[in-house]
Amino acid sequence: MVRRVKNPNKAQRRNKGSKKGGRSSSSASIPSRPTRVWQPGVDEIEEGEELQCDPSAYNSLHAFHVDWPCLSFDILRDSLGLVRSEFPYTAYLIAGTQAEKDSWNSIGIFK
Numbered sequence: 556m557v558r559r560v561k562n563p564n565k566a567q568r569r570n571k572g573s574k575k576g577g578r579s580s581s582s583a584s585i586p587s588r589p590t591r592v593w594q595p596g597v598d599e600i601e602e603g604e605e606l607q608c609d610p611s612a613y614n615s616l617h618a619f620h621v622d623w624p625c626l627s628f629d630i631l632r633d634s635l636g637l638v639r640s641e642f643p644y645t646a647y648l649i650a651g652t653q654a655e656k657d658s659w660n661s662i663g664i665f666k
Contacts, residue, residue, distance in 0.1 A: 623659065626651070629649050631647040
């Protein structure tokens, strides 16, 4: 996750305190802050900040959708080795859903 200031004008006013001289702030006058990686348990999210995903930080990023929440899942062992450093990366997961009705529950196996 990457930290970015959601509203830079608000953050600039808070950091500078009271303004003198009556100049209006513009986004061009805001010094650019380097992008930092957010570390859970170390960094706090300040008011006006939001976490945003930076896709350039990943070699491989995949998402999938299930119809109902899965309260449990497990990674299945395979014979492809522990250290996977070349594409294609492969992982097998199994998950059980928690649907509104018992008849809607399912077990999913994902590759």
